Amino acid sequence: MSxxxxxxxxxxxxxxxxxxCASPEYDLREAAVQxxxxxxxxxxxxxxxxxxxxxxxxxGTAVDEKTALEMFTLAASAGYRPADIVRQEIERNEHDAxxxxxSLRLRGEQRDTSSCSKLFDIYDNGLQSVKKDxxxxxxxxxxxxxxxxxxAQNTVGFMYLMGKGxxxxxxxxxxxxxxxxxxxxxxxxxRLGKMYDEGLxxxxxxxxxxxxxxxxxxxxxxxDAEFALGCIHSMPRTRYSDDREAARMFGRAAxxxxxxxxxxxxxxxxxxxxxxxxxxxxxxxxxxxxEGGYQQAMVxxxxxxxxGQVLPKDFEKAAKWFTVAAERCNGYAQYxxxxxxxxxxxxxxxxxxxxxxxxxxxxMGEVNSQYALACFYYEGxxxxxxxxxxxxxxxxxxxxxxxxxxxxLGMLQITGTGTTQDVEEGLRNLNDAADxxxxxxxxxxxxxxxxxxxxxxxxxxAKKFLNQAAKxxxxxxxxxxxxxKTERSR
Numbered sequence: 043m044s045x046x047x048x049x050x051x052x053x054x055x056x057x058x059x060x061x062x063c064a065s066p067e068y069d070l071r072e073a074a075v076q077x078x079x080x081x082x083x084x085x086x087x088x089x090x091x092x093x094x095x096x097x098x099x100x101x102g103t104a105v106d107e108k109t110a111l112e113m114f115t116l117a118a119s120a121g122y123r124p125a126d127i128v129r130q131e132i133e134r135n136e137h138d139a140x141x142x143x144x145s146l147r148l149r150g151e152q153r154d155t156s157s158c159s160k161l162f163d164i165y166d167n168g169l170q171s172v173k174k175d176x177x178x179x180x181x182x183x184x185x186x187x188x189x190x191x192x193x194a195q196n197t198v199g200f201m202y203l204m205g206k207g208x209x210x211x212x213x214x215x216x217x218x219x220x221x222x223x224x225x226x227x228x229x230x231x232x233r234l235g236k237m238y239d240e241g242l243x244x245x246x247x248x249x250x251x252x253x254x255x256x257x258x259x260x261x262x263x264x265x266d267a268e269f270a271l272g273c274i275h276s277m278p279r280t281r282y283s284d285d286r287e288a289a290r291m292f293g294r295a296a297x298x299x300x301x302x303x304x305x306x307x308x309x310x311x312x313x314x315x316x317x318x319x320x321x322x323x324x325x326x327x328x329x330x331x332x333e334g335g336y337q338q339a340m341v342x343x344x345x346x347x348x349x350g351q352v353l354p355k356d357f358e359k360a361a362k363w364f365t366v367a368a369e370r371c372n373g374y375a376q377y378x379x380x381x382x383x384x385x386x387x388x389x390x391x392x393x394x395x396x397x398x399x400x401x402x403x404x405x406m407g408e409v410n411s412q413y414a415l416a417c418f419y420y421e422g423x424x425x426x427x428x429x430x431x432x433x434x435x436x437x438x439x440x441x442x443x444x445x446x447x448x449x450x451l452g453m454l455q456i457t458g459t460g461t462t463q464d465v466e467e468g469l470r471n472l473n474d475a476a477d478x479x480x481x482x483x484x485x486x487x488x489x490x491x492x493x494x495x496x497x498x499x500x501x502x503x504a505k506k507f508l509n510q511a512a513k514x515x516x517x518x519x520x521x522x523x524x525x526x527k528t529e530r531s532r
Contacts, residue, residue, distance in 0.1 A: 056080070057091055063152045064189075070152070074101025081113060086122035089113045093125065094148045097141070127178060135171045143170060150182055158185040159194070176207025187218055195222035196230040203233065203243050212243040223258070231259035232267040239270065249274070253282070260291070268295035269303045276306070276316075285316030296327055301334030308339065312352050321353050332363050340367040341374055348378070348387075357388035368399060373408030376400070380414060384424075393424025404435060412439035413447045420450075420460075429460025440471060445480035448472070453486055456496050465496050476507065484511035485519045492522065501526065 057076035060069040074095045080088020093113030099105035111132055117125030128147070132140055143164075149157035162183035168174030180201050186194035199218030202211045215237070222230035235255030241247040253274060259267030272291035275284045289310050295303030308327030311320045328346075331339035340363040346353040348360035361382065367375035376399045383389050384396035397418050403411035416435035419428045433454055439447030448471040454460055455468030472490075475483030488508035491500045505526065511519035 057088060061091075061152050063154050068152075070101045074103050077101075078103075084116070084120075086117040086120040086125065089117035089120075090122055090125040090128070091151065093117070093128070094144060094151065097144050098148050100145075100148060123177070124181075127175065131172060139171055143172070150185070153185050153189075155186045155189050155191060158182040159191070162186070162194075162197075176201070178207075180207040187221070190221075190225070192222050192225040192227050192230075195219070195225065196227045196233070199230060200233055203237060205243075210243045212237075212245060215243055223255075226262070228259045228262035228264035228267070231255050231262065232264050232270070235259060235267060235270060239274075249282070260294070263294075263298060265295040265298035265300040265303065268292075268298065269300050269306075272303060272306060285310075287316075289316030296330070299334070301331050301336040301339070304328070304331035304334060305336050305339040305342075309342070312346065325353060332366070337367050337370060337372050337375075340364070341372060341378075344375070344378065361388045368402070371402075371406065373403040373406045373411065376403035376406075377408050377411040377414070380411060384414070384418075393418065395424075397424040404438070407442075409439050409442040409444050409447075412436075412442070413444050413450075416447065416450070429454075433460040443478075445475040445478040445483065448475040448478075449480055449483035449486060452483065456490070469497070476510070479514075481511040481514040481516045481519070484508070484514075485516050485522075488519060489522060492526065 057073040057080060059065075059067050060073035060076065062068055073091070077088050077091035077095055081092035090113065093110040095101045095103040096106045096110035096113065111129065114125045114129040114132070118129045128144065131143065135143070146157050146160060150161045159182075162179050164170050164172055165175045165182065166179035180198060183194045183198050187198045195218045199215050199220075199222060201207055202218065203215035204210070208214075216234070219230045219234050219237075223234060232255070235252045235258075237243060237245050237252075238248045238255065239252035253271065256267045256270050256274075260271055268291045272288045272295060274282050275288035275291060277283060289307060292303045292307040292310065296307045304327045307317075308324050308331060310316050311327065312324035313319065317323075325343075328339050328343040332343055343353075344360040344363040344367070347356040347363075349355070361379075364375045364378045364382070368379050380396045380399035380403065381387070383392045383399065385391065389395070397415065400411045400415040400418065404415045412435045416432045416439065418424050419435065420432035421427070433451065436447045436451040436454065440451045452468040452471030452475065455464045455471065457463070457468075469487075472483045472487050476487055484507045488504045488506075488511065490497050491504035491507065493499070505523065508519045508523045508526075512523055
Protein backbone atom coordinates (compact mmCIF):
# COMPACT_ATOMS: atom_id res chain seq x y z
CA MET A 43 0.00 0.00 0.00
CA SER A 44 2.38 2.71 1.19
CA UNK A 45 6.05 2.84 0.16
CA UNK A 46 7.10 1.79 3.66
CA UNK A 47 4.67 -1.13 3.78
CA UNK A 48 5.84 -2.45 0.41
CA UNK A 49 9.47 -2.11 1.52
CA UNK A 50 8.80 -4.10 4.71
CA UNK A 51 7.32 -6.88 2.59
CA UNK A 52 10.36 -6.83 0.31
CA UNK A 53 8.15 -5.92 -2.64
CA UNK A 54 8.87 -2.24 -3.22
CA UNK A 55 8.74 -1.22 -6.88
CA UNK A 56 9.03 2.23 -8.46
CA UNK A 57 5.38 2.22 -9.51
CA UNK A 58 4.34 2.72 -5.87
CA UNK A 59 6.04 6.15 -5.90
CA UNK A 60 3.56 7.25 -8.54
CA UNK A 61 0.45 5.58 -7.08
CA UNK A 62 -0.32 8.04 -4.26
CA CYS A 63 -2.97 10.41 -5.61
CA ALA A 64 -2.04 12.98 -2.94
CA SER A 65 1.67 12.97 -3.85
CA PRO A 66 3.38 15.50 -6.18
CA GLU A 67 4.84 12.46 -7.97
CA TYR A 68 1.41 11.01 -8.76
CA ASP A 69 1.43 9.77 -12.37
CA LEU A 70 -0.85 6.86 -13.13
CA ARG A 71 0.55 6.35 -16.63
CA GLU A 72 4.10 6.13 -15.28
CA ALA A 73 2.90 3.83 -12.50
CA ALA A 74 1.38 1.51 -15.11
CA VAL A 75 4.65 1.43 -17.06
CA GLN A 76 6.70 0.71 -13.96
CA UNK A 77 4.26 -2.03 -12.91
CA UNK A 78 4.64 -3.69 -16.30
CA UNK A 79 8.44 -3.53 -15.99
CA UNK A 80 8.32 -4.95 -12.47
CA UNK A 81 5.99 -7.72 -13.60
CA UNK A 82 8.54 -8.74 -16.20
CA UNK A 83 11.06 -9.08 -13.37
CA UNK A 84 8.64 -11.40 -11.53
CA UNK A 85 7.99 -9.00 -8.66
CA UNK A 86 4.65 -10.15 -7.09
CA UNK A 87 3.56 -6.62 -6.12
CA UNK A 88 4.28 -5.40 -9.65
CA UNK A 89 2.44 -8.40 -11.12
CA UNK A 90 -0.56 -7.61 -8.94
CA UNK A 91 -0.59 -3.91 -9.94
CA UNK A 92 0.01 -4.73 -13.58
CA UNK A 93 -2.98 -7.10 -13.40
CA UNK A 94 -5.14 -4.26 -12.04
CA UNK A 95 -4.09 -1.95 -14.88
CA UNK A 96 -4.69 -4.65 -17.50
CA UNK A 97 -8.11 -5.54 -16.11
CA UNK A 98 -9.35 -1.92 -15.93
CA UNK A 99 -7.48 -0.36 -18.86
CA UNK A 100 -6.44 2.55 -16.62
CA UNK A 101 -3.05 4.26 -16.91
CA GLY A 102 -3.20 4.05 -20.70
CA THR A 103 -3.01 0.24 -20.61
CA ALA A 104 -5.00 -1.80 -23.13
CA VAL A 105 -7.67 -3.98 -21.49
CA ASP A 106 -6.54 -7.61 -21.36
CA GLU A 107 -8.45 -9.56 -18.74
CA LYS A 108 -6.87 -12.88 -19.66
CA THR A 109 -3.32 -11.61 -19.08
CA ALA A 110 -4.53 -9.78 -15.96
CA LEU A 111 -5.73 -13.08 -14.50
CA GLU A 112 -2.35 -14.65 -15.38
CA MET A 113 -0.62 -11.82 -13.47
CA PHE A 114 -2.84 -12.31 -10.41
CA THR A 115 -2.21 -16.06 -10.53
CA LEU A 116 1.58 -15.62 -10.75
CA ALA A 117 1.61 -13.17 -7.83
CA ALA A 118 -0.69 -15.41 -5.81
CA SER A 119 1.57 -18.41 -6.40
CA ALA A 120 4.39 -16.38 -4.85
CA GLY A 121 2.27 -15.93 -1.73
CA TYR A 122 1.11 -12.35 -2.40
CA ARG A 123 -2.19 -12.22 -0.56
CA PRO A 124 -4.01 -9.32 -2.31
CA ALA A 125 -3.43 -10.99 -5.68
CA ASP A 126 -4.80 -14.28 -4.39
CA ILE A 127 -7.93 -12.51 -3.12
CA VAL A 128 -8.54 -10.95 -6.55
CA ARG A 129 -7.88 -14.26 -8.32
CA GLN A 130 -10.47 -16.05 -6.18
CA GLU A 131 -12.99 -13.23 -6.61
CA ILE A 132 -12.68 -13.35 -10.40
CA GLU A 133 -13.45 -17.07 -10.31
CA ARG A 134 -16.39 -16.61 -7.96
CA ASN A 135 -18.09 -13.33 -8.88
CA GLU A 136 -20.20 -12.11 -11.77
CA HIS A 137 -18.10 -10.25 -14.34
CA ASP A 138 -19.74 -6.83 -13.96
CA ALA A 139 -19.62 -6.94 -10.16
CA UNK A 140 -15.96 -7.99 -10.18
CA UNK A 141 -15.02 -5.31 -12.71
CA UNK A 142 -16.53 -2.67 -10.45
CA UNK A 143 -14.71 -4.12 -7.43
CA UNK A 144 -11.34 -4.20 -9.22
CA SER A 145 -11.79 -0.59 -10.36
CA LEU A 146 -12.48 0.37 -6.76
CA ARG A 147 -9.43 -1.64 -5.67
CA LEU A 148 -7.20 0.18 -8.14
CA ARG A 149 -8.40 3.54 -6.80
CA GLY A 150 -7.68 2.21 -3.33
CA GLU A 151 -4.12 1.34 -4.38
CA GLN A 152 -3.81 4.99 -5.37
CA ARG A 153 -4.53 5.78 -1.71
CA ASP A 154 -7.84 7.39 -2.52
CA THR A 155 -9.33 7.55 0.97
CA SER A 156 -12.95 7.42 -0.18
CA SER A 157 -12.26 4.18 -2.07
CA CYS A 158 -10.23 2.74 0.82
CA SER A 159 -13.08 3.47 3.21
CA LYS A 160 -15.54 1.68 0.92
CA LEU A 161 -13.18 -1.28 0.57
CA PHE A 162 -12.83 -1.49 4.35
CA ASP A 163 -16.60 -1.67 4.71
CA ILE A 164 -16.85 -4.30 1.96
CA TYR A 165 -14.21 -6.62 3.45
CA ASP A 166 -15.08 -5.97 7.08
CA ASN A 167 -18.72 -6.93 6.53
CA GLY A 168 -18.49 -9.29 3.53
CA LEU A 169 -20.49 -7.12 1.13
CA GLN A 170 -20.87 -7.18 -2.66
CA SER A 171 -20.18 -10.89 -3.15
CA VAL A 172 -16.84 -10.84 -1.32
CA LYS A 173 -15.87 -13.01 1.61
CA LYS A 174 -15.45 -11.27 4.94
CA ASP A 175 -11.72 -10.66 5.39
CA UNK A 176 -10.55 -8.58 8.33
CA UNK A 177 -6.91 -8.71 7.22
CA UNK A 178 -7.82 -7.01 3.96
CA UNK A 179 -10.17 -4.64 5.78
CA UNK A 180 -7.39 -3.41 8.07
CA UNK A 181 -5.04 -2.98 5.09
CA UNK A 182 -7.43 -0.58 3.40
CA UNK A 183 -8.51 1.35 6.48
CA UNK A 184 -4.89 1.92 7.51
CA UNK A 185 -4.59 4.22 4.47
CA UNK A 186 -7.47 6.32 5.85
CA UNK A 187 -5.87 6.31 9.30
CA UNK A 188 -2.58 7.50 7.84
CA UNK A 189 -4.54 10.35 6.24
CA UNK A 190 -5.85 11.49 9.64
CA UNK A 191 -9.32 9.91 9.42
CA UNK A 192 -10.28 9.76 13.11
CA UNK A 193 -12.78 6.92 12.71
CA ALA A 194 -10.18 4.87 10.86
CA GLN A 195 -7.56 5.59 13.53
CA ASN A 196 -9.98 4.49 16.25
CA THR A 197 -11.03 1.37 14.35
CA VAL A 198 -7.54 0.28 13.27
CA GLY A 199 -6.27 0.85 16.81
CA PHE A 200 -9.08 -1.30 18.19
CA MET A 201 -8.36 -4.05 15.66
CA TYR A 202 -4.71 -4.15 16.74
CA LEU A 203 -5.84 -4.12 20.37
CA MET A 204 -8.17 -7.08 19.94
CA GLY A 205 -6.29 -8.95 17.20
CA LYS A 206 -9.08 -8.63 14.68
CA GLY A 207 -7.61 -9.25 11.21
CA UNK A 208 -4.10 -8.50 12.47
CA UNK A 209 -1.81 -9.84 15.15
CA UNK A 210 -2.36 -8.17 18.49
CA UNK A 211 0.13 -5.33 18.69
CA UNK A 212 -0.02 -3.11 21.75
CA UNK A 213 2.31 -0.46 20.34
CA UNK A 214 0.31 -0.02 17.15
CA UNK A 215 -2.95 -0.13 19.08
CA UNK A 216 -1.79 2.64 21.41
CA UNK A 217 -0.36 4.67 18.52
CA UNK A 218 -3.60 4.69 16.53
CA UNK A 219 -5.91 5.03 19.52
CA UNK A 220 -3.85 7.96 20.84
CA UNK A 221 -4.00 9.64 17.44
CA UNK A 222 -7.78 9.21 17.43
CA UNK A 223 -7.98 10.48 21.01
CA UNK A 224 -5.90 13.53 20.11
CA UNK A 225 -8.40 14.13 17.31
CA UNK A 226 -11.19 14.18 19.89
CA UNK A 227 -12.52 10.61 19.59
CA UNK A 228 -14.14 9.77 22.94
CA UNK A 229 -14.46 6.08 22.06
CA UNK A 230 -10.70 5.84 21.50
CA UNK A 231 -10.15 7.39 24.94
CA UNK A 232 -12.53 4.82 26.40
CA ARG A 233 -10.75 1.97 24.63
CA LEU A 234 -7.40 3.11 26.03
CA GLY A 235 -8.98 3.17 29.49
CA LYS A 236 -10.37 -0.33 28.96
CA MET A 237 -6.95 -1.53 27.82
CA TYR A 238 -5.36 -0.41 31.11
CA ASP A 239 -8.37 -1.48 33.17
CA GLU A 240 -8.57 -5.05 31.85
CA GLY A 241 -4.95 -5.60 30.84
CA LEU A 242 -5.80 -6.09 27.18
CA UNK A 243 -3.14 -6.97 24.61
CA UNK A 244 -0.51 -7.90 27.24
CA UNK A 245 -0.88 -4.57 29.00
CA UNK A 246 -0.01 -4.43 32.68
CA UNK A 247 -3.26 -3.46 34.45
CA UNK A 248 -3.02 0.11 35.68
CA UNK A 249 -6.18 1.43 37.30
CA UNK A 250 -4.78 4.94 37.67
CA UNK A 251 -4.11 5.17 33.92
CA UNK A 252 -7.48 3.54 33.19
CA UNK A 253 -9.30 6.14 35.27
CA UNK A 254 -7.37 8.94 33.58
CA UNK A 255 -8.48 7.80 30.11
CA UNK A 256 -12.00 6.96 31.25
CA UNK A 257 -12.29 10.45 32.71
CA UNK A 258 -11.19 12.07 29.46
CA UNK A 259 -13.78 10.04 27.59
CA UNK A 260 -16.44 10.81 30.19
CA UNK A 261 -15.66 14.52 29.87
CA UNK A 262 -16.61 14.05 26.21
CA UNK A 263 -19.91 12.43 27.29
CA UNK A 264 -18.99 8.85 26.38
CA UNK A 265 -21.57 6.69 28.23
CA ASP A 266 -19.37 3.58 28.29
CA ALA A 267 -16.64 5.54 30.06
CA GLU A 268 -19.13 7.05 32.50
CA PHE A 269 -20.41 3.56 33.26
CA ALA A 270 -16.87 2.22 33.71
CA LEU A 271 -16.08 4.99 36.20
CA GLY A 272 -19.30 4.19 38.04
CA CYS A 273 -18.20 0.56 38.32
CA ILE A 274 -14.75 1.52 39.61
CA HIS A 275 -16.19 3.83 42.28
CA SER A 276 -18.75 1.21 43.34
CA MET A 277 -16.07 -1.41 44.07
CA PRO A 278 -15.96 -1.94 47.86
CA ARG A 279 -12.89 -1.35 50.00
CA THR A 280 -10.58 0.28 47.47
CA ARG A 281 -8.99 3.72 47.41
CA TYR A 282 -11.52 4.66 44.70
CA SER A 283 -14.64 3.46 46.57
CA ASP A 284 -17.20 6.27 46.58
CA ASP A 285 -20.91 5.45 46.38
CA ARG A 286 -21.89 9.04 45.69
CA GLU A 287 -19.45 9.37 42.81
CA ALA A 288 -20.53 5.96 41.51
CA ALA A 289 -24.16 7.12 41.55
CA ARG A 290 -23.21 10.36 39.80
CA MET A 291 -21.39 8.57 37.00
CA PHE A 292 -24.07 5.89 36.61
CA GLY A 293 -26.61 8.71 36.50
CA ARG A 294 -24.74 10.48 33.70
CA ALA A 295 -24.40 7.29 31.69
CA ALA A 296 -28.06 6.52 32.31
CA UNK A 297 -29.06 9.93 30.98
CA UNK A 298 -26.97 9.12 27.89
CA UNK A 299 -29.01 5.96 27.29
CA UNK A 300 -26.67 3.31 28.76
CA UNK A 301 -29.03 0.46 29.72
CA UNK A 302 -26.78 -1.22 32.29
CA UNK A 303 -26.10 2.15 33.93
CA UNK A 304 -29.85 2.73 34.08
CA UNK A 305 -30.13 -0.60 35.90
CA UNK A 306 -27.34 0.29 38.33
CA UNK A 307 -28.68 3.73 39.23
CA UNK A 308 -32.16 2.22 39.53
CA UNK A 309 -30.89 -0.34 42.04
CA UNK A 310 -29.04 2.39 43.95
CA UNK A 311 -32.27 4.39 44.27
CA UNK A 312 -34.11 1.21 45.28
CA UNK A 313 -31.75 0.51 48.19
CA UNK A 314 -30.56 4.04 48.99
CA UNK A 315 -26.93 3.44 48.05
CA UNK A 316 -25.06 6.66 47.21
CA UNK A 317 -28.40 8.44 46.77
CA UNK A 318 -31.47 8.82 49.00
CA UNK A 319 -33.81 5.84 48.71
CA UNK A 320 -36.51 6.74 46.18
CA UNK A 321 -38.84 3.98 44.87
CA UNK A 322 -40.25 6.24 42.14
CA UNK A 323 -36.78 7.04 40.77
CA UNK A 324 -35.83 3.37 41.07
CA UNK A 325 -38.88 2.37 39.04
CA UNK A 326 -38.19 5.05 36.45
CA UNK A 327 -34.63 3.91 35.76
CA UNK A 328 -35.29 0.18 36.04
CA UNK A 329 -38.15 0.54 33.58
CA UNK A 330 -35.82 2.37 31.15
CA UNK A 331 -33.18 -0.35 31.54
CA UNK A 332 -35.84 -2.96 30.76
CA GLU A 333 -36.96 -1.01 27.71
CA GLY A 334 -33.30 -0.86 26.66
CA GLY A 335 -33.19 -4.66 26.60
CA TYR A 336 -31.08 -5.28 29.71
CA GLN A 337 -32.24 -8.70 30.94
CA GLN A 338 -30.91 -8.48 34.49
CA ALA A 339 -33.01 -5.35 34.94
CA MET A 340 -36.08 -7.18 33.64
CA VAL A 341 -35.61 -10.03 36.11
CA UNK A 342 -34.76 -7.90 39.16
CA UNK A 343 -37.43 -5.29 38.47
CA UNK A 344 -40.05 -8.00 37.91
CA UNK A 345 -38.98 -9.69 41.16
CA UNK A 346 -39.28 -6.43 43.09
CA UNK A 347 -42.71 -5.76 41.62
CA UNK A 348 -43.78 -9.32 42.43
CA UNK A 349 -42.54 -9.31 46.03
CA GLY A 350 -43.64 -5.76 46.86
CA GLN A 351 -40.96 -5.20 49.51
CA VAL A 352 -38.43 -2.80 47.98
CA LEU A 353 -40.86 -1.41 45.39
CA PRO A 354 -44.67 -1.31 45.41
CA LYS A 355 -46.27 -4.64 44.50
CA ASP A 356 -47.35 -4.69 40.86
CA PHE A 357 -48.15 -8.13 39.41
CA GLU A 358 -48.90 -6.64 35.99
CA LYS A 359 -45.39 -5.22 35.61
CA ALA A 360 -43.87 -8.38 37.07
CA ALA A 361 -45.72 -10.50 34.53
CA LYS A 362 -44.79 -8.15 31.68
CA TRP A 363 -41.03 -8.14 32.27
CA PHE A 364 -40.78 -11.80 33.28
CA THR A 365 -42.50 -12.60 29.98
CA VAL A 366 -40.19 -10.37 27.90
CA ALA A 367 -37.10 -11.87 29.56
CA ALA A 368 -38.47 -15.40 29.27
CA GLU A 369 -39.09 -14.96 25.55
CA ARG A 370 -35.41 -14.00 25.29
CA CYS A 371 -34.46 -17.33 26.87
CA ASN A 372 -33.72 -16.07 30.37
CA GLY A 373 -33.96 -19.22 32.49
CA TYR A 374 -34.86 -17.53 35.76
CA ALA A 375 -37.66 -15.53 34.12
CA GLN A 376 -39.01 -18.73 32.57
CA TYR A 377 -38.98 -20.35 36.01
CA UNK A 378 -40.78 -17.35 37.51
CA UNK A 379 -43.46 -17.50 34.80
CA UNK A 380 -43.88 -21.23 35.45
CA UNK A 381 -44.46 -20.47 39.13
CA UNK A 382 -46.95 -17.68 38.32
CA UNK A 383 -48.97 -19.92 35.99
CA UNK A 384 -48.70 -22.87 38.34
CA UNK A 385 -49.91 -20.89 41.36
CA UNK A 386 -52.35 -18.60 39.59
CA UNK A 387 -50.56 -15.33 40.40
CA UNK A 388 -51.82 -12.62 38.01
CA UNK A 389 -52.38 -15.21 35.24
CA UNK A 390 -55.26 -17.69 35.53
CA UNK A 391 -53.92 -20.92 37.03
CA UNK A 392 -52.69 -23.09 34.14
CA UNK A 393 -50.54 -26.13 34.90
CA UNK A 394 -49.96 -26.89 31.21
CA UNK A 395 -48.52 -23.42 30.66
CA UNK A 396 -46.45 -23.80 33.83
CA UNK A 397 -44.98 -27.04 32.48
CA UNK A 398 -44.16 -25.32 29.18
CA UNK A 399 -42.09 -22.63 30.89
CA UNK A 400 -40.48 -25.02 33.39
CA UNK A 401 -39.45 -27.24 30.46
CA UNK A 402 -37.92 -24.31 28.55
CA UNK A 403 -35.83 -23.35 31.56
CA UNK A 404 -35.02 -26.88 32.69
CA UNK A 405 -33.60 -27.80 29.30
CA MET A 406 -31.21 -24.84 29.62
CA GLY A 407 -30.07 -26.09 33.05
CA GLU A 408 -32.11 -23.83 35.35
CA VAL A 409 -32.05 -25.93 38.52
CA ASN A 410 -35.26 -24.76 40.21
CA SER A 411 -37.18 -25.45 37.01
CA GLN A 412 -35.70 -28.92 36.82
CA TYR A 413 -36.97 -29.62 40.32
CA ALA A 414 -40.40 -28.09 39.64
CA LEU A 415 -40.76 -30.03 36.39
CA ALA A 416 -39.86 -33.25 38.20
CA CYS A 417 -42.62 -32.55 40.76
CA PHE A 418 -45.16 -31.93 38.00
CA TYR A 419 -44.25 -35.22 36.29
CA TYR A 420 -44.40 -37.02 39.64
CA GLU A 421 -47.86 -35.62 40.38
CA GLY A 422 -49.16 -35.78 36.80
CA UNK A 423 -49.93 -32.10 36.96
CA UNK A 424 -50.21 -30.27 33.64
CA UNK A 425 -48.63 -33.31 32.01
CA UNK A 426 -49.22 -37.06 31.99
CA UNK A 427 -47.78 -38.70 35.09
CA UNK A 428 -44.36 -40.15 34.28
CA UNK A 429 -42.20 -41.38 37.15
CA UNK A 430 -39.19 -42.02 34.94
CA UNK A 431 -39.27 -38.42 33.70
CA UNK A 432 -39.68 -37.27 37.29
CA UNK A 433 -36.60 -39.25 38.36
CA UNK A 434 -34.63 -37.92 35.41
CA UNK A 435 -35.35 -34.27 36.30
CA UNK A 436 -34.85 -34.83 40.05
CA UNK A 437 -31.49 -36.35 39.15
CA UNK A 438 -30.53 -33.36 36.96
CA UNK A 439 -31.41 -30.91 39.73
CA UNK A 440 -29.68 -33.05 42.37
CA UNK A 441 -26.47 -33.00 40.30
CA UNK A 442 -26.55 -29.21 40.67
CA UNK A 443 -26.89 -29.50 44.45
CA UNK A 444 -30.63 -28.81 44.82
CA UNK A 445 -31.41 -30.18 48.33
CA UNK A 446 -35.12 -30.84 47.74
CA UNK A 447 -34.30 -32.71 44.53
CA UNK A 448 -31.70 -34.80 46.39
CA UNK A 449 -34.24 -35.56 49.08
CA UNK A 450 -37.00 -36.59 46.69
CA LEU A 451 -34.59 -38.55 44.48
CA GLY A 452 -33.21 -40.34 47.53
CA MET A 453 -36.63 -41.58 48.58
CA LEU A 454 -37.46 -42.74 45.04
CA GLN A 455 -34.15 -44.64 44.87
CA ILE A 456 -34.73 -46.28 48.24
CA THR A 457 -38.24 -47.42 47.33
CA GLY A 458 -37.38 -48.19 43.69
CA THR A 459 -40.10 -45.87 42.41
CA GLY A 460 -39.56 -44.91 38.77
CA THR A 461 -36.00 -46.20 38.92
CA THR A 462 -33.94 -49.21 39.91
CA GLN A 463 -33.94 -49.62 43.70
CA ASP A 464 -30.64 -48.51 45.23
CA VAL A 465 -30.90 -48.03 49.00
CA GLU A 466 -27.26 -47.07 49.43
CA GLU A 467 -27.40 -44.32 46.76
CA GLY A 468 -30.76 -43.15 48.10
CA LEU A 469 -29.34 -42.79 51.62
CA ARG A 470 -26.37 -40.87 50.25
CA ASN A 471 -28.67 -38.36 48.56
CA LEU A 472 -30.87 -38.04 51.64
CA ASN A 473 -27.87 -37.50 53.91
CA ASP A 474 -26.43 -34.89 51.54
CA ALA A 475 -29.73 -32.99 51.61
CA ALA A 476 -30.01 -33.33 55.39
CA ASP A 477 -26.46 -32.00 55.79
CA UNK A 478 -27.57 -28.98 53.75
CA UNK A 479 -30.24 -28.42 56.39
CA UNK A 480 -33.20 -29.53 54.27
CA UNK A 481 -35.93 -30.45 56.78
CA UNK A 482 -37.80 -32.95 54.58
CA UNK A 483 -34.63 -35.02 54.10
CA UNK A 484 -34.14 -34.98 57.88
CA UNK A 485 -37.74 -36.11 58.36
CA UNK A 486 -37.44 -38.87 55.73
CA UNK A 487 -34.29 -40.21 57.37
CA UNK A 488 -35.92 -40.14 60.79
CA UNK A 489 -38.95 -42.01 59.45
CA UNK A 490 -36.76 -44.61 57.70
CA UNK A 491 -34.78 -45.37 60.86
CA UNK A 492 -37.93 -45.44 62.95
CA UNK A 493 -39.81 -47.86 60.66
CA UNK A 494 -36.81 -50.06 59.87
CA UNK A 495 -38.21 -51.27 56.52
CA UNK A 496 -35.34 -50.32 54.20
CA UNK A 497 -32.65 -49.86 56.85
CA UNK A 498 -32.03 -51.40 60.25
CA UNK A 499 -34.35 -49.87 62.85
CA UNK A 500 -32.48 -47.35 64.96
CA UNK A 501 -34.70 -45.18 67.17
CA UNK A 502 -31.90 -42.94 68.59
CA UNK A 503 -30.76 -42.13 65.07
CA ALA A 504 -34.38 -41.58 64.02
CA LYS A 505 -34.86 -39.10 66.89
CA LYS A 506 -31.67 -37.27 65.93
CA PHE A 507 -32.94 -36.54 62.40
CA LEU A 508 -36.51 -35.89 63.52
CA ASN A 509 -35.30 -33.35 66.08
CA GLN A 510 -33.36 -31.54 63.36
CA ALA A 511 -36.51 -31.29 61.22
CA ALA A 512 -38.72 -30.39 64.19
CA LYS A 513 -36.47 -27.43 65.07
CA UNK A 514 -37.34 -26.06 61.64
CA UNK A 515 -41.04 -26.41 62.38
CA UNK A 516 -41.76 -29.56 60.37
CA UNK A 517 -45.13 -30.79 61.64
CA UNK A 518 -44.69 -34.38 60.43
CA UNK A 519 -41.41 -34.63 62.34
CA UNK A 520 -43.03 -33.20 65.49
CA UNK A 521 -45.93 -35.65 65.21
CA UNK A 522 -43.63 -38.64 64.77
CA UNK A 523 -41.49 -37.57 67.72
CA UNK A 524 -44.60 -37.37 69.89
CA UNK A 525 -45.63 -40.83 68.72
CA UNK A 526 -42.20 -42.21 69.71
CA LYS A 527 -42.50 -40.60 73.15
CA THR A 528 -45.96 -42.07 73.64
CA GLU A 529 -44.73 -45.54 72.68
CA ARG A 530 -41.80 -45.29 75.09
CA SER A 531 -44.03 -44.19 77.97
CA ARG A 532 -46.25 -47.28 77.76
